[in-house]
């Protein structure tokens with residue numbers, strides 16, 4: 001077992017690991033002893049904010065976000081998230097990802113407002129590059145990506161869900177999803193807008209963005225922001241059922257089709273990436289915008305009292 005932990009320091013093997021005996025080892029061609037797992041092994045790795053559970057049998061990884069209290073997307077969270085998606089992308093066994101939240105009531109509260117409030121230009125630039133990277137990794141992924149939206153998902157949380165191929169939301173009218181940036185006195189960047197337009201069309205996006213609409217679950221389904229509503233307890237199992245349909249499609253055909261649909265939107269950001277960072281930094285560091293963020297945060301905290 002000690003050797004196993006040395007070989008896979010970041011990996012916790014579940015399933016029948018406890019029963020691994022000497023008989024569970026095989027010798028590689030170079031003579032190294034390697035663990036020999038039964039076909040249905042699951043491997044779970046946990047970072048500070050995420051748990052990634054890979055099922056070698058299905059080729060599906062469940063990525064669970066767990067950054068209390070609300071899975072806000074901080075610089076550290078985004079960095080970890082992009083690294084995890086990159087690792088799965090490079091894992092030939094991984095064909096699909098289900099993205100979900102391990103916290104009650106919230107999928108993700110969107111960008112961490114404290115990363116944009118009272119911070120200098122250098123920090124803001126680094127943060128924005130990490131936001132771009134998260135979206136580029138997810139929207140441009142070759143894997144099948146399913147968002148199991150088991151709670152509210154405003155702004156950056158909605159972007160994350162929209163970047164996936166398919167969205168299943170908990171049928172709870174208390175949960176909402178949408179790009180509500182204007183309510184904070186800020187503006188959804190062009191690639192947030194493009195992602196939404198690609199999902200629900202021009203007119204619905206125009207209304208949603210200007211009004212900062214947060215759709216409750218039934219409205220989100222009606223407008224096409226999510227693809228299915230299911231009872232809250234069934235979100236993850238519905239995501240597994242949905243992904244099995246996608247897995248039945250040959251990867252190369254699905255991937256080329258996905259790229260054909262998404263590449264122009266991705267290329268638009270890639271060719272304006274630095275300019276987008278500069279725009280963000282000069283916008284977010286304006287006194288008037290900082291004041292809007294401060295007022296919004298105060299209101300958020302006052303809701304409790």
Ligand SMILES: CCCCCCCC/C=C\C/C=C/C(=O)SCCNC(=O)CCNC(=O)[C@H](O)C(C)(C)COP(=O)(O)OP(=O)(O)OC[C@H]1O[C@@H](n2cnc3c(N)ncnc32)[C@H](O)[C@@H]1OP(=O)(O)O
Pocket residue numbers: 069070072105106108109110111112113114152154155156157180181184186187188189279280283284297300301304
């Ligand atoms: C000319 C063009 C230039 C272009 C420039 C582009 C600029 C674009 C800039 C940015 C784009 C921004 C994208 C974003 O994602 S901004 C974030 C928007 N998010 C929200 O509005 C969500 C706010 N949160 C909520 O609505 C709720 O918290 C909730 C529904 C998610 C959960 O509700 P509940 O369970 O009741 O929890 P609380 O409200 O009590 O929150 C707990 C705790 O967490 C704090 N918090 C909540 N959300 C955030 C957040 N996004 N960032 C940081 N902190 C957050 C909240 O304040 C509470 O804190 P506490 O009082 O200290 O406990």
